[in-house]
Amino acid sequence: MNIYVVYDSENGHTEALARSIADGARQVNGAEVSIRHVKDADIYDLERMDAIVWGCPGHFGTISAGLKSWIDRLGYLWAQGKLVGKVGAVFCTTATIHGGIEATMLNLITPMFHHGMIVVGLPGNIPENALYGSYYGVGVTCPVELSPNDPPNMPTGQDLALGRALGRRVAEVAGKLSARP
Numbered sequence: 001m002n003i004y005v006v007y008d009s010e011n012g013h014t015e016a017l018a019r020s021i022a023d024g025a026r027q028v029n030g031a032e033v034s035i036r037h038v039k040d041a042d043i044y045d046l047e048r049m050d051a052i053v054w055g056c057p058g059h060f061g062t063i064s065a066g067l068k069s070w071i072d073r074l075g076y077l078w079a080q081g082k083l084v085g086k087v088g089a090v091f092c093t094t095a096t097i098h099g100g101i102e103a104t105m106l107n108l109i110t111p112m113f114h115h116g117m118i119v120v121g122l123p124g125n126i127p128e129n130a131l132y133g134s135y136y137g138v139g140v141t142c143p144v145e146l147s148p149n150d151p152p153n154m155p156t157g158q159d160l161a162l163g164r165a166l167g168r169r170v171a172e173v174a175g176k177l178s179a180r181p
Contacts, residue, residue, distance in 0.1 A: 001050040001174045005035040005167075008056035008066040013093040013142040013154060020160040021053055021091060021138070024167025031171040038070045046074075047082045051174035052117070053167070054108060055091030055137070061100025062107045071111050084116035087174040089166055090137035093155065101139030109136065120173050121166075128158070128165040138162045 003025045007018035015037070022035040034045070038056075046052055054071070056064035063071070077083055090108035094101050112119050121136045122129040129135075140159040145152060155163070 001030055001032070001171065001178045002048055003031055003033045003051040003053065003171055003174060004041075004045060004049045005033065006038055006041045006052070006054040006067070006070070007035070007091075008038045008064045008070075010057060010064075011152060013152070014055055014057050014091075016155050017091055017093060017138060017140060017159065017163045018055060020155070020163030021055075021167040021170075024164030025051075025171040027164070027168055028171035028175060030175060038066050041070060043070070043073050043077065046077060046086075049086060050178050051087035051089070051170045052083070052112075053089045053091065053170055056104070056108070058092045058094040058100045058104035058139075061103035063104065074111070074115065078115055081116065085177070086115075086117050087170055087177060088112035088115075088117035088119045089121065089170045090119075091163065091166065092137075092139045093142050094139070095142065095144035097141050099141065101141070102136060105136040105139050118173070118177070120169055122162065122169060126165050126169070128161045132158070132162060134162055138166045
């Protein structure tokens with residue numbers, strides 16, 4: 001099955017999370033994973049995918065401009081029903097604890113529903129998510145650096161484990177759906 005991970009990232013935080021999602025999906029037999037920065041992602045590649053995962057930094061509780069602009073170009077695919085039945089999942093990073101993680105993920109999920117996609121998140125029984133509770137996808141906080149000399153606050157090992165868990169879940173669900181006659 002084919003899985004496409006599309007991300008917008010400005011300082012590497014969201015890219016690191018995207019890479020962990022791609023790594024998790026690759027752990028599932030039969031998964032072919034493509035990962036692209038939104039600037040390099042071709043919307044027409046989506047037609048041949050079984051699953052699509054997109055994510056971005058949360059900007060004031062909503063989708064980053066770069067990813068929103070890309071999503072807004074999907075009108076042709078919507079009009080033709082090209083994404084109906086495909087598995088979808090989302091992820092985001094924010095700079096502050098109450099920086100809009102859930103709002104951003106809900107905003108990311110909405111276009112997937114409009115396209116008729118089957119959206120999956122992370123249930124609480126997945127060990128990596130049992131205490132974290134990232135049910136809509138993966139949303140993590142990477143605190144803002146207060147000065148240019150501060151080291152970047154990249155996603156933690158637990159954050160990346162959540163990403164791998166989401167990637168595995170997407171690939172497993174896509175595999176079950178693509179195996180149906």
